[in-house]
Amino acid sequence: MDILNKKHRSGVKKPFRLEEIWRIRTRLEIENSFMQLALLNLAIDSKLRASDLLPLKVCDISSQDRMFTRVKHIQQKTDVEVQFEITARTQQSLMKWIFVATLKTSDYLFPSIRRKQQPISYSYYRYLVRKWASNLGLDPSLYGTHSMRRTKATLVYAKTKNIRAVQLLLGHTKVDNTIRYLGVELEDALLLSEGTDC
Template sequence: MYNIIPYTPKPSWNKGKLVGQKLPLKLEEVWSIRTRLDLANNLRELTMFNLALDCKLRACDFIKLKVMDIAHGKSIQSRAILIQQKTGTPVRFEITKKTQESLKEWITLKSLRSNDYLFGSRMKKGCHLTTRQYARIVKTWVASIGLDITSYGTHSMRRTKASLIYKKTKNLRAVQILLGHTKLESTVRYLGIEVDDALELSESIDI
């Protein structure tokens, strides 16, 4: 007679984990992280942090950025363009002065050439940083200022500046262009603005 072993279902992959959109950073949180990286003389991660906020790219595109994508010779561009891996469509992004400065210093320090990845893997020579490595770095940033790491991720870097721009201008079309979304509905869902905007509008009407 065979012993029947009762089936024990495996726990779901997301049990105990927060699932959903990752939160964007607030302005004061951005400066807290930037200050810590600066004080630690962590030029690599400071450059990574500044550029990730400016470019608003998905992780899969960000990790593959090369020197040639953001520089002409030794001159860092103030604006750049990249073909998105997910959609195959181009997206433009700005590179602010502080990001240009950290990029120039980083490229010089590492003697990077035009065809080199900006952020190479420390495990495999000639390869770019992986999305997993990038995700771990982002979690160290948010943990350094006491935030819950389960609420933030690489998409937080993509959402942060877009969210701040929308809150300041309410220009949804501009944010759509900056994120490289083909449909406005995608931007609305991405920012999660429908409920907040509806409530804000309702609160402004006194009857």
């Protein structure tokens, strides 16, 4: 039983559903948690792994007080370039956070309070994601930093059924990885194939 629970905890992390994201946003807005709101929104928009998201600096997403609408980024794990959009909502939350925290262009977007000139740690990011899940009454062990990477990808796939588009957004080199990542069932894949006329 313990082995089963351990496997369950360390398995693929669930994405958040759209209504859950809105509930998290609302709570963070009420609490004036500017950093967490900016982190949540950028994590969803960028679909980046924690190893790529946390080291981002202010200059990576803005220039001369102007927020970029699109960003190109080379992923550390794969060395593959991905592009992501920064939606108007995310731009607004980032600008507010940068202003409140008085961040300079060379500063990390999400600086650590304890470690000087370092971004927040992976473990703190994971703690925040699990706290957001817990606040919604969800099992926090089912959520982690990868939940943020999967959230928008899952929503895009659910809306479009376009695996290739999601593959490009995530920067996967093989479509098989994207299929596994999204948990696309064989039946779903066959229906997609049947609906495609060649």
